[in-house]
Amino acid sequence: MVQFIQQLVNGLSIGSVFALVALGYTMVYGIIKLINFAHGDIYMLGAFIGYFSFKYIAGGYGGFILALVLAMGGCALIGMLIEKVAYKPLRNASRITALITAMGVSYFLEYVMVYFFGAERRTLTAPFENTVFHIGEITFTLSTMIIVVTTIILMLLLTYIVNCTKMGKAMRAVSTDPDAARLMGINVDHTISFTFALGSALAGAAGVLIGLHYNIVEPLMGMIPGLKAFIAAVFGGIGIIPGAMFGGLSIGVIQTFASGYISSLWQDAIVYGLLIIILVVKPAGLLGKNKKEKV
Amino acid sequence: MALLTVKNLTKNFGGLCANSNISMEVASNELVGLIGPNGAGKTTLFNMLTGVYEPSGGTILLNNGDHEVSIGGMKPYKVTAMGIARTFQNIRLFKGLSVLENVKIAMHKDVHYHLAQAIFRTPKFYQEEARMEKQARELLSIMKLDQKSGELADNLPYGEQRRLEIARALATNPKLLFLDEPAAGMNPQETAELTELIRFIKERFQISIVLIEHDMSLVMNLCERIYVLDYGKMIAKGTPSEIAVNQKVIDSYLGEEV
């Protein structure tokens, strides 16, 4: 039982990082029907910004907040730039064309980083001492708690933006019907740009948080978590914001349990297997509704 | 015995009832019209009859020579193999392929060589390809598209695309043909030509045709019998002259004058 709760705590902590990344996938997919393959690499860039900020600017709690702000701002800018340069010319292209482009962008970000910073792993200077707490026999680390709390704050903020602001309303309108939204006077390009900024900022924050968790950054670190975050988005129902939160936490917990109770060698295979089962059984995700192409 | 017998056919989408308790019959070599306001469930009915949707209830029976086969819920390609063909409301041609290829694809279900014979190019392959080529060209010349056989389907003018869709449907060798708004977007002259063409096809191939259409002149002057749908229910059936004076139809659809 103790082990069970301990695994659950670990799973929720890693799952909240997946959830933050999954939110970006889901928002972008919701609005332009693109699997933004490069999204995992935005998260990697966020982790690098955090790494440099801790190393060269400041540590401590203030340093952590600063790193978070810098990573979110930096990633938002990069996300918008990528959208303008690579995806905007393909607005009317087939989904496959857009997906291949997104893969190209992903490769580009990864290997530009390898080119400038090398492929090796870098150890992150922790901004503060990672104190360990005990509640009964269950262990928490300070970073776990910071990860979960930061995630909750960011998700509340996102929920507010999407549901209560004008821009959020525009996002929902464009994702329902871009042409109708345009006719209603919504600036579709700005809205899409804003969505990329928002999603990328969350991925940037996730990057800083994962840095706290593993203490390691490297240019290819975004590939597998990116894929898992995508799986999380599909799991909860792609295009649905609560679905991504739910999916991220679920994938985190499932992965931790798979690794703890089955085998860490098979944990990834189990997550991929789960993806396939979801796609086949309920392609719209657990919280989604099935839609059929109109004939 | 009727060619097609539909009994109490129902389709629900979630809580929405798109078709409820529809019953209809189509006789051999008959021309039937299906009319009704937008959203009445006409295309949904077509989609059930051609296997695209699975009915929520009711039966669809197709007369297969000596006995009746239930085709409700059968996959579309199997329904086509049973002798039902269709066109689409929003033209769905194989746009990147030539006119001739469009027709040949529809003949695939009757091809008499298998994959290995195709890969090793046996004499049977050449023989069958020659037969298909000949039949496809014949069909195109009947539909007055023989001059365009090498063109990409996408490059045809709108009226010819509609004709090609009919040619392609005929290539599946159907007993029953469903036409979903064949005259949509056509000018009066094109519509008049189409009316003649449909009548000609019915006689030439000895098949039954069911058509959805909003153009009343076409329906009234072409169809032998008409069914009227409204809010997913069959509200009337009869000959064109009966439908023209049916009060329910006038109220829901036709307006004051026909």
Added chain:
Amino acid sequence: MKQSFSRKNITALLILVVSVILLSVMFGLIPPKWQKTFITACYYIIGALGLNLIIGVSGQFSLGHAGFIAIGAYSVGIIFQSNATIYGFALGTALGIVITCAVALIIAIPTFRLRGDYLAIATLGFSEIIRIVIQNLDITGGASGLSYLSFEGINDQGMFIMMVITIMLAILLIVNYVKSSHGRATVSVREDEIAAEAMGINTTKYKTVAFLIGASLAAVAGAYFGPMNFFIKPGDFGFTKSIDVLVIVVLGGMGSLSGTVVGGIFIAVMNTFLQDYSEIRMILYALILVLVMILRPRGLFGNKEITDIWKKKTKGAE
């Protein structure tokens, strides 16, 4: 009509034999570094022809090619541990094709209900599962892989000739398939699945047929991979391997076999020039993907073939 076809076949055969001889003579004359390049090009082309059949012809976007290449490579690798002759190679390749077809069928049944990008992700997931399975088996040597896969009695030139013949047979297979009623049925799935189904085409069947042939070609490419590198490990067959092959198909043109051949040679030559700068190579791959998609989404050749130019000329003369 039949006669002209068989005459055409004999001419084609003659051209093939002559070009194999010419190519192998030329191969003997170039420096070893470039010999390696052309062997790599052949390997890429075989794999990419298979992927092009899946993506370009049947229109199903698969990202699972690495998994099938791995199955081919490991089948030959395992047989080579006891028998590294041409017979062992043939046996290993056949085994690889059989296993690949079985696995591809298992993948196809559930995933072909999916479309477009969802299918891409599902096949990617399957491919990763194949890799993880290989990594956790004993017979495949686990994470450390299999080594010393040198070919007994076949030198580089011999392997090159085998690969060129394989490519020619693969092209013949694909062309004969595509230009048959079954092939047209497969293309119709790419054009409009709903219309194809309404025209009596069992779309699932033809998607699966194209997928099995394409996956088998990936296995054949994989069979050559071991003897080419003397060493295989699960890490060689990650997601990146699928992208390598995808770059060739995208660059050459989805649906164009000649495009795939040119694309394969181009990428192999580029790799040789950038051997010592692997990051730059990857950055270039990335730029190729993005720029081709933005500027010429159907690839350099579109779905045209080199022979189309010649065909147009003869048509004009008629």
